[in-house]
Amino acid sequence: QKEVEQDPGPLSVPEGAIVSLNCTYSNSAFQYFMWYRQYSRKGPELLMYTYSSGNKEDGRFTAQVDKSSKYISLFIRDSQPSDSATYLCAMRVSSGSARQLTFGSGTQLTVLP
Amino acid sequence: EAGVTQFPSHSVIEKGQTVTLRCDPISGHDNLYWYRRVMGKEIKFLLHFVKESKQDESGMPNNRFLAERTGGTYSTLKVQPAELEDSGVYFCASSRNRGQIQETQYFGPGTRLLVL
Numbered sequence: 350q351k352e353v354e355q356d357p358g359p360l361s362v363p364e365g366a367i368v369s370l371n372c373t374y375s376n377s378a379f380q381y382f383m384w385y386r387q388y389s390r391k392g393p394e395l396l397m398y399t400y401s402s403g404n405k406e407d408g409r410f411t412a413q414v415d416k417s418s419k420y421i422s423l424f425i426r427d428s429q430p431s432d433s434a435t436y437l438c439a440m441r442v443s444s445g446s447a448r449q450l451t452f453g454s455g456t457q458l459t460v461l462p
Numbered sequence: 463e464a465g466v467t468q469f470p471s472h473s474v475i476e477k478g479q480t481v482t483l484r485c486d487p488i489s490g491h492d493n494l495y496w497y498r499r500v501m502g503k504e505i506k507f508l509l510h511f512v513k514e515s516k517q518d519e520s521g522m523p524n525n526r527f528l529a530e531r532t533g534g535t536y537s538t539l540k541v542q543p544a545e546l547e548d549s550g551v552y553f554c555a556s557s558r559n560r561g562q563i564q565e566t567q568y569f570g571p572g573t574r575l576l577v578l
Contacts (some may be wrong), residue, residue, distance in 0.1 A: 351504075353504070355504075381533070385569075388567070390571070391571055392466070392569035392570050392571045392572055393553070393569045394554055395507070395566055395567070395568070398566060413521075437505065447518060448493065448495075448510055448517075448518075448557075448565065449495065449510060449518065449521065450495075450497075450505075450507065450567060451505035451507070452504045452505040452506070453504060454504040455504070
């Protein structure tokens with residue numbers, strides 16, 4: 350079983366739609382949660398970073414973490430064609446020197462104009 | 463501030479050959495990470511340097527992979543000899559040492575390796 354499961358998509362929505370991207374995880378040691386956006390032929394770019402349960406908002410993006418259910422989400426409001434990319438959830442443990450990120454497999458999103 | 467750079471952007475080699483990938487982290491970033499994404503799979507951790515020291519190399523798949531970071535600046539990842547299953551995209555990331563809560567890893571564009 351993978352440590353992080355992510356809905357693979359692909360996901361196609363009309364411009365202006367609300368998008369919901371989700372990941373579940375099995376390792377309760379994960380304490381830091383991230384969403385990265387990756388455009389084609391580029392490296393992952395950090396979108397959101399959170400370490401507590403609840404919601405964190407940044408512009409049109411809201412990251413939600415539910416540690417009791419081991420479930421994280423990213424919501425995109427008023428989606429734009431420029432949001433078309435692959436979205437990766439990533440997480441890591443809090444203790445010791447282990448700093449590596451564990452990624453989901455990514456969800457490919459297309460926002461249609 | 464210049465981002466993480468990687469060279470080459472693409473490499474096509476034959477099975478059994480050697481390939482060396484290079485990563486230049488963001489200036490001042492002590493932490494340097496190598497990750498890999500093979501076809502159809504998720505991005506996976508390979509190893510972590512703090513300055514010139516290997517902090518964690520638990521993700522290195524086997525002894526055909528050798529990573530170095532002489533002088534604590536740029537890093538190289540050598541694959542020798544390359545096998546078909548080594549094909550994929552190799553990402554480098556770097557971060558400052560600001561404590562665990564505040565650490566953000568910045569990724570390079572990746573090197574696409576194809577072993578024929």
